[in-house]
Amino acid sequence: MKQFISDFNKLVKLRLTLTVVFSASISFLIGARQQDDIIWINWLILTIGGFLITGSANGFNEIIERDLDKLMKRTEDRPLPAGRMTTGQALVLSLFMGIFGTLLLVRLNFLAGLLSVFAIILYAFVYTPLKQKSPIAVFVGAFPGALPPLIGYYAAFKSAGFGFEYAAVSEAAIVITPWVLFLIQFFWQFPHFWAIAWVADEDYKRAGFRLLPTTKKDTISAWMIFISAVLMVPVGVLPLYYGFGGWVFTVVSLVGGLLFAYYGFKHIKEMTDATAKKVMFTSFIYLPLTQLVLLFDFIPLK
Ligand code: HEM
Numbered sequence: 001m002k003q004f005i006s007d008f009n010k011l012v013k014l015r016l017t018l019t020v021v022f023s024a025s026i027s028f029l030i031g032a033r034q035q036d037d038i039i040w041i042n043w044l045i046l047t048i049g050g051f052l053i054t055g056s057a058n059g060f061n062e063i064i065e066r067d068l069d070k071l072m073k074r075t076e077d078r079p080l081p082a083g084r085m086t087t088g089q090a091l092v093l094s095l096f097m098g099i100f101g102t103l104l105l106v107r108l109n110f111l112a113g114l115l116s117v118f119a120i121i122l123y124a125f126v127y128t129p130l131k132q133k134s135p136i137a138v139f140v141g142a143f144p145g146a147l148p149p150l151i152g153y154y155a156a157f158k159s160a161g162f163g164f165e166y167a168a169v170s171e172a173a174i175v176i177t178p179w180v181l182f183l184i185q186f187f188w189q190f191p192h193f194w195a196i197a198w199v200a201d202e203d204y205k206r207a208g209f210r211l212l213p214t215t216k217k218d219t220i221s222a223w224m225i226f227i228s229a230v231l232m233v234p235v236g237v238l239p240l241y242y243g244f245g246g247w248v249f250t251v252v253s254l255v256g257g258l259l260f261a262y263y264g265f266k267h268i269k270e271m272t273d274a275t276a277k278k279v280m281f282t283s284f285i286y287l288p289l290t291q292l293v294l295l296f297d298f299i300p301l302k
Pocket residue numbers: 013014015016019020023074138139141142145146185189192193196284287
């Protein structure tokens with residue numbers, strides 16, 4: 001049983017999934033606060049449904065990459081490459097999680113359910129095969145990666161056919177807030193992943209993955225990490241600019257953005273794994289922290 005739980009954690013990529021779900025959960029609460037009505041049972045359904053959907057997407061990803069994962073240290077102990085789980089078992093688990101998760105989300109809000117299916121397809125069946133072909137995969141993967149805040153926000157609204165009911169809320173609020181959250185998460189993924197790709201480059205090469213901007217640990221890739229890190233400064237000011245993020249959020253966001261920029265700058269100077277790691281760790285803290293602070297410093301748009 002203990003082994004199964006550990007294998008299940010590796011199949012769904014637990015820590016990554018929890019952060020993805022966290023972003024959707026926070027966004028749900030922001031959407032609910034926008035309507036001045038938090039329905040906690042719906043929040044629980046979104047959180048469980050979001051977990052199952054993300055777990056399913058990761059399960060499909062590990063089924064598709066089971067042979068390549070055998071070649072990398074980082075992934076060789078996943079249950080499929082290690083031979084502790086069969087493809088059939090992983091397929092049953094992933095299908096079950098995908099179907100059940102989609103049913104839960106569709107029940108909350110049809111659009112949220114539809115976007116979730118779109119995210120699974122884009123991540124597992126477009127991004128995953130593309131990883132073997134070109135670094136463009138990272139740009140493609142950033143779309144499903146940024147969808148959770150959008151899904152979470154819309155899940156806080158009642159369905160109305162393909163759309164949702166928002167009589168009590170302005171049109172600006174239901175467009176601007178979730179799309180700005182989408183944008184922040186979208187841009188955040190470039191310093192996040194390129195820093196990881198730099199640190200793990202030798203391992204990735206074993207499986208033939210070349211995911212850095214130029215496919216190499218060269219000056220241009222280092223500069224792309226720097227530029228993507230610096231971009232987090234203006235991106236972090238967007239909630240204040242649009243009037244739904246307060247000053248506490250903006251200060252935390254700016255400190256995070258400047259830290260990204262500082263480590264990105266050190267990285268173009270030194271171009272070492274150590275400097276890339278600093279950018280990577282900044283990314284691990286930046287997104288959950290700024291999202292949590294935003295929840296408490298959110299100003300509903302009129
Ligand atoms: C283009 C999109 C993305 C790519 C290519 C990507 C790639 C990766 C990879 C390869 C790792 C593993 C690093 C390791 O083995 O040490 C990782 C870790 C992580 N990612 Fe991402 N990621 C992306 C988007 C996201 C998103 C959207 C989130 C959350 C909202 C996220 C959260 C995390 C977290 C928390 C970790 C560390 C936990 C762990 O290592 O299990 N990532 N990412």
